[in-house]
Amino acid sequence: MNNSIFEDLTRLRREFHQCAESGWLEFETTIKIIAYLKKLGLDIKYGREIHGQRQGLPSAEAINSHRSSLGDLKPDFDAEEILQGYTGAIGILDTGRPGPTVAMRFDIDANDIGETAEEHRPSTEGFASKNKNMMHACGHDGHIAIGLKTAEYLVSKREELRGKLIFIFQPAEEGVRGARSIVERGALDKVDFILSGHVGFMGKENEVICGVGGFLATNKLDVYFHGVSAHAGANPELGRNALLAAANCSINLHTLTQYSGGMSRVNVGTLHAGTARNAVAAEAKLELETRGETQEINEDLLRRTYDMIEASAKMYGVTYDVTEVGSAPAYQYERDEFSTYVQELLKARGLNISEGASLGGSEDVAYMFREVMKNGGKALYLVFGTKLTALHHHPRFDFDERALENGFKSYCEVALDLLKLNK
Ligand SMILES: [Zn+2]
Numbered sequence: 001m002n003n004s005i006f007e008d009l010t011r012l013r014r015e016f017h018q019c020a021e022s023g024w025l026e027f028e029t030t031i032k033i034i035a036y037l038k039k040l041g042l043d044i045k046y047g048r049e050i051h052g053q054r055q056g057l058p059s060a061e062a063i064n065s066h067r068s069s070l071g072d073l074k075p076d077f078d079a080e081e082i083l084q085g086y087t088g089a090i091g092i093l094d095t096g097r098p099g100p101t102v103a104m105r106f107d108i109d110a111n112d113i114g115e116t117a118e119e120h121r122p123s124t125e126g127f128a129s130k131n132k133n134m135m136h137a138c139g140h141d142g143h144i145a146i147g148l149k150t151a152e153y154l155v156s157k158r159e160e161l162r163g164k165l166i167f168i169f170q171p172a173e174e175g176v177r178g179a180r181s182i183v184e185r186g187a188l189d190k191v192d193f194i195l196s197g198h199v200g201f202m203g204k205e206n207e208v209i210c211g212v213g214g215f216l217a218t219n220k221l222d223v224y225f226h227g228v229s230a231h232a233g234a235n236p237e238l239g240r241n242a243l244l245a246a247a248n249c250s251i252n253l254h255t256l257t258q259y260s261g262g263m264s265r266v267n268v269g270t271l272h273a274g275t276a277r278n279a280v281a282a283e284a285k286l287e288l289e290t291r292g293e294t295q296e297i298n299e300d301l302l303r304r305t306y307d308m309i310e311a312s313a314k315m316y317g318v319t320y321d322v323t324e325v326g327s328a329p330a331y332q333y334e335r336d337e338f339s340t341y342v343q344e345l346l347k348a349r350g351l352n353i354s355e356g357a358s359l360g361g362s363e364d365v366a367y368m369f370r371e372v373m374k375n376g377g378k379a380l381y382l383v384f385g386t387k388l389t390a391l392h393h394h395p396r397f398d399f400d401e402r403a404l405e406n407g408f409k410s411y412c413e414v415a416l417d418l419l420k421l422n423k
């Protein structure tokens, strides 16, 4: 590896680490990505034109407050839609020669986590997040750096290539909110191969796990119960208790069945209700999620969850509404000729390759994989192993930046080989 590539990857990763922005608020992040891709001469799409229905948006207040905290970013292109929450960008390199279309997906959002200041390299070396309660604690800053540098390298090789490359910089992966919106607008319609990956997780230092699956299908719901307030001493019978509906609903959801066909999960993560000790609670809110190892399990679980919500509301004479704030389908890795080809290729290029781990969580790139595979294309997920200072989503999370080289190399080598002339 050329030393200057490693230096560029590290510099970019640190630059994006510093402007960490949570899902749908990646304003400065998106503007910087577009500026970089523009310099490379890529065809760029962004704003409303790349989005369908966005899930789990922050409040208008949060959007405006983050926007005003950034001051004037002075982009030399129209960024108004980005600043309204249509974040992310897609860069396209069309060689003009017939050949396959290869997409690569890089997620760009940070977590709603305050970065620690103590014994933490981003703080001691001056690149900690400048945004309060927003931190790259999952490594997506590294994914942006890998994506930009991969695009730059492949542009420099365009005369040796055929077909088309699509670089997807996806917002709002945390909470599985962003991928569906991009798929709905057709970005994955004519893709033959899609690659995505993640730094860290179960990957050992310097290892590239080539073929990762076990992504659970999931739905994230916000549930609101609406009752009637009443004086708790004078006339409680006039009240309709939203708190009790929410509490019973929570307990009963956790008794839903398990499945013989695979793993399932239901979790009510938050319950907020009521306003005063001496009044019947008129409002309650639950934040919950379902997960299933297969699409069928999650769908059945979700149906039963809706039944439980409805029944709980009925029991207490309250009404309810539900907002779906995130979702992802299931994806299982299965060895096939494409994964074997990539593994052999990357081994031959000197990478330390292993195969077939399970992420054990959800990843909304599964929407993109499903779309590509539905049309006969191939998908592959990689993990770039590295030493971590703390687990993902921890305020002390950091990784060994040498993993960025393996990510860069993996994407570049596969794209170069798939798209080389006369193949
Ligand atoms: Zn994460």
Ligand SMILES: [Zn+2]
Pocket (backbone or CB within 6 Å): 138, 139, 140, 173, 198
């Ligand atoms: Zn992540």
